[in-house]
Amino acid sequence: MTIEHFFKNPFPHNKQSTKNVFKKKKFLMPTYRNLYIDGCCSDLTVTDDRVVSIEPADPTKEFDDSIDCNGSFWALPAMVNMHTHSAMTLFRSAGSGLPLQPWLHEVIFPREAQLTPDDVFMGVRQACDEMRASGTLALNDMYFHVDQAIRAVCQAHMEGNIALSVTDNDFNTEGEFRQLLSRFDSLQQQCGDDITLTIAPHSIYAVNAKHLQYLADFTHERNLPYHIHISETQAERENCIRQNGVPPVVWLDRLGILDKTQSCFIGAHALWLDDTEIALLGERHCNVVHCPNSNLKLGSGCRFRYVELRDAGVNVTLGTDGCASSDNLDLLEAMKVMSLLQKGTRQDPSVLPSHEVFQVATANGWHALHRPHRGLKPGDKARFFLVDINRNIFSGVTDPQLSPSQRQTLFLDRLIYAAHSDTIHPIPQHHTS
Numbered sequence: 001m002t003i004e005h006f007f008k009n010p011f012p013h014n015k016q017s018t019k020n021v022f023k024k025k026k027f028l029m030p031t032y033r034n035l036y037i038d039g040c041c042s043d044l045t046v047t048d049d050r051v052v053s054i055e056p057a058d059p060t061k062e063f064d065d066s067i068d069c070n071g072s073f074w075a076l077p078a079m080v081n082m083h084t085h086s087a088m089t090l091f092r093s094a095g096s097g098l099p100l101q102p103w104l105h106e107v108i109f110p111r112e113a114q115l116t117p118d119d120v121f122m123g124v125r126q127a128c129d130e131m132r133a134s135g136t137l138a139l140n141d142m143y144f145h146v147d148q149a150i151r152a153v154c155q156a157h158m159e160g161n162i163a164l165s166v167t168d169n170d171f172n173t174e175g176e177f178r179q180l181l182s183r184f185d186s187l188q189q190q191c192g193d194d195i196t197l198t199i200a201p202h203s204i205y206a207v208n209a210k211h212l213q214y215l216a217d218f219t220h221e222r223n224l225p226y227h228i229h230i231s232e233t234q235a236e237r238e239n240c241i242r243q244n245g246v247p248p249v250v251w252l253d254r255l256g257i258l259d260k261t262q263s264c265f266i267g268a269h270a271l272w273l274d275d276t277e278i279a280l281l282g283e284r285h286c287n288v289v290h291c292p293n294s295n296l297k298l299g300s301g302c303r304f305r306y307v308e309l310r311d312a313g314v315n316v317t318l319g320t321d322g323c324a325s326s327d328n329l330d331l332l333e334a335m336k337v338m339s340l341l342q343k344g345t346r347q348d349p350s351v352l353p354s355h356e357v358f359q360v361a362t363a364n365g366w367h368a369l370h371r372p373h374r375g376l377k378p379g380d381k382a383r384f385f386l387v388d389i390n391r392n393i394f395s396g397v398t399d400p401q402l403s404p405s406q407r408q409t410l411f412l413d414r415l416i417y418a419a420h421s422d423t424i425h426p427i428p429q430h431h432t433s
Helices: 015-025 086-091 100-112 117-133 146-155 174-182 184-188 209-221 234-244 248-254 257-264 275-283 292-297 306-312 331-346 354-361 363-368 404-417
Strands: 031-037 040-047 050-056 066-068 073-077 079-084 136-143 159-166 195-201 226-230 265-269 287-290 315-318 384-388 424-426
Touching (some): 079 265, 079 287, 079 363, 086 136, 086 146, 117 146, 136 146, 146 159, 146 184, 146 195, 174 184, 184 195, 195 209, 226 248, 257 265, 275 306, 287 363, 306 315, 306 331, 315 363, 331 354, 331 404, 354 363, 354 404
Parallel strands (some): 031 073, 079 136, 136 159, 159 195, 195 226, 265 287, 287 315
Antiparallel strands (some): 031 040, 040 050, 073 384, 384 424
16 A cells, blocks of 8 residues: 555545545555654554564565555654643634633533533534644643543544643532542543543642642552642742742642642643753653643733753653633744754753653653653554645655664754654554554
């Protein structure tokens, strides 16, 4: 089969036709021939949804089932969207021009109050298709009606964390709070191996100290992620100092939350941090998620302290946030914005080169999910995507005079700084059933 035939109706936009191709041809062991991996033209074989082998391209070797990429595609491991509210595809661009708190209270919360479970399912399903189409195959989601989110993510053959977002407004009594948590075990039974269900406090301003601690105990006992918005705006930081005498991360530490959660802590945004807070996060090997497009769109700020966080031992990951604030779920665009912001705000073009920002969007994300790195090594689950390098912007990336590492560097530079996600072709998972 040629690559042109394979992508005639590219997944996921015409899922049925691609599904039929694999069913008809019984591609339980497809080999992708003549595609570039790490700067080398290679043959990639997948069996039972796992990478079995990656070998130098050999035109003389015969395979039972193969897809000839004709040297026109480059394979990369899938990206991980580490902070999103997937159902917000229903609110794309809502409240443009408003800062965070008016945006939340005047636009988002009133609209969310009208959502039905079916609405959430449709919003998440649309988000999954959008993420897959741009090379993202895993997510760390935070929302409500999580049973519908689980159903949508399973249908899309994606994986990651789905968290039930909790605020103090979700219940009126302590009994209602505990009743909310009691649903967890029944919801967890709906998840397969690829989905981790958890419960996430929305933020320090939406959840009181007692409940923040209780949720930390809840997730700690079950070894689950603790996903929370933290230090997203300067106002949040100043309010916390005024009310508690210390900034947000120090406040969480004093509540005992960092000690209980440690590497299960996932702090979304983490934009307004001082040296003490960064050191605390690093000592506990916590994870933070940079959401550059959302931060810029809402006017929250731009000076994300990536280098300091990385050097302190914090695992820095990348997210889009929801479509209401970021407008799309394209991590390729988010990588470019993240890298350029670091270069510009630090006045240093060498900071966060393409290979490093790609690691933030891939390996660091899998690490934060507490899952083995997916992608393009023998034994990995086959979570990868192909990039069409026939486009003009990729001219010269396969130059035989370049070494493989030089080709890889040039390719990633072109992908992150010059390309758009329309160059990406996602690969469906290879099941035996």
